[in-house]
Amino acid sequence: MKRLIQKGLMFGNLVEVSSPALVERYNRALAHLTGKQTKLADFHIDVSGYSPEVGDELGDDLYLNPNGCNRQFILLTTAQKNAPLLNIKFSTSRGILRQFIDQNEAQLFALTARDAVAGELQNSVYEVSSPARLLDIRQITVEADTIGGHVADAGKLARLIERFRTEPDGWRDDLLIAEMIGLAKKTGDVTRVPIHLPRMTFEQPNFWTSHFGGLYVFQRAKLSGVISTLPRASLGQMPIAPVMDLTQRNHIAEFLEINEFVEPIVKARGMDAAAVLRQKMDFILVDAADALDLDLGNATRSDLRKIAHRLGKGLPDEFLGLADLLRWVEGGGAWPRITSEHPAYFYTLRARPHADRDLVNMLLAELAPLDVRQLFITHKELFYASYARWSERKRQYVADFLEREYVVDKQGARAALFGPEPGMEEGDRPEPQPTPTMADLVGPWGALRKDRR
Structure with a gap:
């Protein structure tokens, strides 16, 4: 590291x-x-x-x-x-x-x-x-004070001052005055410089947790649910449904569509879809070449293109699916049919702008782990765990790429990939929606195949 x-x-x-x-x-x-x-x-x-x-x-x-x-x-x-x-x-x-x-x-x-x-x-x-206990976490309350208890003492002093002002004989109460002076030496003049840290409560309906191998919990959505990194049977009885795991790609795709959590990157406003697709394809090629112990050279796009020619029919399905989509974006190919079962499917999506945008992008990074840039930006815990398992060659390539393309402009890179940061009120106020097209009605790449099991 x-x-x-x-x-x-x-x-x-x-x-x-x-x-x-x-x-x-x-x-x-x-x-x-x-x-x-x-x-x-x-x-x-x-x-x-x-x-x-x-x-x-x-x-x-x-x-x-x-x-x-x-x-x-x-x-x-x-x-x-x-x-x-x-x-x-x-x-x-x-x-x-x-x-x-x-x-x-x-x-x-x-x-x-x-x-x-x-x-x-x-x-x-x-x-x-137990995993079910996680569903009991709905709110987080923040309480804080200095080690010396300045906030608590300031509150106590404020109450004593109010007593001094309102009680008829307060000005003759020597004990009250002495206590006020003692606290004021510690807190200062709270009438001019109030000291107050409010007890703040935050709702936590939707979140990711590293407990039990990693869980994505969505309690506030059109369709609530839990998505588990480990097999869903390992969670036991859960007070929420559906409960899915990462192997159930079709169910997850349908869940994301019903909740309007995602959009195809080729339809995302302000995104250079062709550049993003090319970079994803490069990452996939690097992983394929590394698995076959092929020399990456300087890992330039020209070097990676040579590797693609060498792999030929052995090119990963993820690469081929994104290549079909890239041809359509650049106007030289037919609209590709990429279903949720296709290995490239989740590489073609990003989260829509809403309050849980970062959480959804985190989930997408886990479903499309060869996109190491998105993995690093949105899911560092998984990135570091994956990095530890990579070969020295892939570690060097990824570290050099992130230093060159991400560290120099973090905010710009995030905006280019995921859009502007959502405001705190995002998601509470619905945006005007365009008239749905056939593609919107049946999903980004075609109708989702229903699992009849």
């Missing part, structure tokens, strides 16, 4: 903690939350305050996430909002932390100037011993 770290493709944008004062604050917060401390003089932290170096030192990568379902966090600076979230257990966690920091940035900036802020992403489930 050193190559990825050196190229900024792993542990990028972490916040450095190196000053003795910040290390001391971190240790106070760590002891407060976990009863543990670090002996490191410098380390790096993600948006939640998790440090891979501290995790390695403690021999526990989940030291801030016990049982993997109620993530704790330590904020030393509001700059953490731009950091990634490592060891993700739920796809919604980073977004929730980011919103919490954004909506309370002024207060958090003032609080972290004097102390560390610690808190937890709370839900009503404290353990996930």
